[in-house]
Amino acid sequence: MSFIIDYYNYWIVVFLMMAGFYIVISANNLVKKVVGLNIFQTSVFMMYISIGKVTNGSAPIVAEGITTYSNPLPHVLILTAIVVGVATTAVGLALIVRIKRAYGTVEENEFKDKDDLI
Amino acid sequence: MILETLSIIFLVLGAFFSITGAIGLFRFPDFFTRVHAASITDSIATLLIIIGLILRTDFGLIAVKLLFILIFLLLTSPTASHALAKSARHGGLLTMAETRDDKNKEAH
Amino acid sequence: MAVFIDLMLLGMLAITALRVIFLKDLFAVVMLFGIYSFLSALIFVNLDAVDVAFTEAAVGAGISTVLMLGTLALTGRKEKTNNHKSWLPLLVVVATGAALIYGTLDMPPFGDPNNPAQQHVAPRYIQDSPQEVGLPNMVTSVLASYRGFDTLGETAVVFAAAIGVFSLLGLPKRDRAAIESGLKSHLVLRVVAKLIIPLILLFALYVQFHGDYGPGGGFQAGVIAAAAIILYALVFGLPLATHVLQPSLLKVLAALGVLIYAGTGVVSLFLGGNFLDYNVLASDPIAGQHLGIIIIELGVGITVFAAMLAIFYAFAGQAERKNIP
Incomplete structure (x- = not known):
């Protein structure tokens, strides 16, 4: 039982990661692929934050009467990664808009077929 | 002690309305009744829960912050429900009663 | 539990x-x-x-x-x-x-x-940062001071991504301001939006400058401020929003934020410290750290605000162009 309590967090994170990965490799629509990529990304964030958690710890803001704090370093890394993540997602979505304009479709198999015509 | 009991009553009531809202969202038959159910969670449930939480603080800065959150939610969530219902109306969605009337007309 | x-x-x-x-x-x-x-x-x-x-x-x-x-x-x-x-x-x-x-x-x-x-390194951050940097929020101390160079890179990535979106989609033109668009019939939405947009901007400023003491900082504040303007653009229409905050201004702001950040590093170089070493910015190291962190958080906030809003403008401008034949 304690074995499950020790590891369940990582396992669910792996499950979410794989759900995102499955969407990326199986979806045909590029927007859905980006959603899958974001799910993958969020699960990686969760992995980092889980590693930084200390049992009975508290948020890393100094307050009276608190001695155990969780690790602030993963929080810093992930905080910046979230903002950078949305910025790069925006670039990906912009590319999708351009693909739609050039090929008239965002379905992967359809614009691959049209590639020979252009 | 009295505050504690009051706070528990408010929190339990809030939780009850949240659950009824969630059940309504799943069980109600059409869009407008569902929006009605969902807006219950937004308005009365959050109101009760936040009042319950305020009673548990020592009425300092945290209570004021909670009050701000409450005011903000009371402004925005009914607006969101209203905008949702109105957009559906503009999009041509009919209520259940109207759909029934339309069918009756066709039958005659 | x-x-x-x-x-x-x-x-x-x-x-x-x-x-x-x-x-x-x-x-x-x-x-x-x-x-x-x-x-x-x-x-x-x-x-x-x-x-x-x-x-x-x-x-x-x-x-x-x-x-x-x-x-x-x-x-x-x-x-x-x-x-x-x-x-x-x-x-x-x-x-x-x-x-x-x-x-x-x-x-x-x-x-x-x-x-x-x-x-x-975590024990060092947890035990020494309240004395070395003097801020209660360790995340801000690590973000802006210990790992300031890293954060400079992240800010530059946000800036670069905004440039990437501009070059792919282009920014909307400003001169179509005469066209009244937006949700004209949603009266309730317009009134409430007018009421809460100033509150959101105020909250963004609070998050920006309170980030040293509680959760918050430049990244969050920039995004919240951008969200206020995005709400304005959604309810009152993109032409009005571009009239209030011009796309060309956003380009300048996005660059300005990174410049403020990197400039702080250069100033600390000239004052005899290392790059982004805030101790030398004031006579007392703690005061220097505090000053440096406020300035670079402001830089981060400006860049993130401008980049997020400009990215939104680029997408919304595309949609607008599609609607006008």
Whole structure:
């Protein structure tokens, strides 16, 4: 039982990661692929934050009467990664808009077929 | 002690309305009744829960912050429900009663 | 109790992710992704990462969803059924997942204080940062001071991404301000939006300058301020919004923020310290640290605000152009 309590967090994170990965490799629509990529990304964030958690710890803001704090370093890394993540997602979505304009479709198999015509 | 009991009553009531809202969202038959159910969670449930939480603080800065959150939610969530219902109306969605009337007309 | 809440939230997260896989309606997929982001923000709170939760709620659930909806408006909301083989991806995913789960067995248990990740630099940050930097919020101290160089790089990435979106989509022209668009018939929405947009901007300023003491900082404040203007653009129409905040101004602001950040580093070089060493900025090291952190957080806030808003303008301008024949 304690074995499950020790590891369940990582396992669910792996499950979410794989759900995102499955969407990326199986979806045909590029927007859905980006959603899958974001799910993958969020699960990686969760992995980092889980590693930084200390049992009975508290948020890393100094307050009276608190001695155990969780690790602030993963929080810093992930905080910046979230903002950078949305910025790069925006670039990906912009590319999708351009693909739609050039090929008239965002379905992967359809614009691959049209590639020979252009 | 009295505050504690009051706070528990408010929190339990809030939780009850949240659950009824969630059940309504799943069980109600059409869009407008569902929006009605969902807006219950937004308005009365959050109101009760936040009042319950305020009673548990020592009425300092945290209570004021909670009050701000409450005011903000009371402004925005009914607006969101209203905008949702109105957009559906503009999009041509009919209520259940109207759909029934339309069918009756066709039958005659 | 915390474990129970954690399990509930993670379970809801898993259900949401599964639903995203099987839905074909992309509008619903994007909405579910918003729910996914909010749920993960709740989990971050539960795991003591309040700053991260704040960012995830503002960025993941707010800006990402708006940008994805903007893309859907241009590309259509239905996913066509595909003729991919479905067993091959499933096989790859199951194999990879099994390998990763096998890998987690070698990891230290969840929440273990003797975890190697808790041993290396974290004790220094936790014990010494209140004296060395003088701020109660350790996340801000690490973000802006100890790892200031790293954050400079991240800010530059946000700036670069904004430039990438400009060059792909272009910014909307300003001169169409005469066209009144937006949600004209939604009177309630317009009144409430007018009421809360100033409040959101005020809250953004609070988050910006209170980030040293509580959760918050430049990244969150920039995104919240951008969200206020995005709300304005959604309710009152893009032409009016571009009239209030011109796209050319945003270009300048985005560059200005990075410049403020890097400039602080150069100033500290000239004052005899290392790059981004704030101790030399004032006579007293603690005062110097405080001054430096406020300035660079301001730089981060300006860049993130301008970049996020400019990205939104670029997408909204595309949609507007599509509507006008």
